[in-house]
């Protein structure tokens with residue numbers, strides 16, 4: 001049997017085509033030095049939760065995406081934090097999103113090595129990123145975290161008021177919130193510490209979220225600030241997470 005670890009080997013009529021294609025992309029990114037091995041494991045955990053979501057964007061996720069778009073448009077200094085999984089899955093889309101918002105891009109890695117930082121920087125540059133932060137020799141630090149996760153670019157996450165941090169770990173999400181930042185995350189697991197801590201949690205697959213979020217930003221750019229503020233004020237993260245969890249459970253017990 002042909003192996004499915006390369007995108008071109010997967011037959012398009014395979015029932016798990018989209019999921020296997022993403023998995024193959026992750027394996028390729030791992031082989032190219034973009035991802036740490038734990039990035040593959042994180043992807044696998046995400047796949048399991050995506051299965052429970054029916055691999056689609058729920059109405060709860062759409063609400064969270066709208067709130068995230070409003071936060072990003074109201075921000076003074078919005079920043080998008082990029083890790084290996086993000087660079088592997090949606091480099092072009094994340095660069096485009098940053099452009100539409102006027103947000104900065106900053107590389108932040110859990111398992112940081114100079115080679116991985118370089119590889120991610122190159123991927124972002126190759127798809128058109130103008131400026132990429134996170135390579136500084138002497139960064140600032142976010143209090144409450146140990147290096148290298150505490151790294152924060154002076155012009156980026158350090159002074160940001162709103163940070164989009166897809167696939168974050170719980171400790172950094174907590175530290176960012178404790179340091180007064182509005183934290184927007186994308187996490188397929190509604191039970192993770194990150195999901196519970198963030199200001200806005202989008203429980204959906206990053207590959208579906210980022211293009212949708214870009215459309216929402218473009219739509220809400222035409223709306224006045226007071227309406228954006230209303231969207232932000234009426235969004236309840238814990239309630240949204242509870243509704244998502246209920247949906248996941250009910251779908252599978254058939255109610």
Ligand code: ATP
Pocket residue numbers: 042043044045046047049085089167168169170171186187188189191192193194195204205206207
């Ligand atoms: P926490 O520390 O917040 O409790 P964790 O230990 O699960 O979470 P990690 O393993 O660092 O944290 O994070 C990986 C998270 O990213 C998982 O919750 C997984 O569900 C999620 N994830 C993986 N791939 C995707 C994806 N493509 N889109 C959205 N979320 C994803």
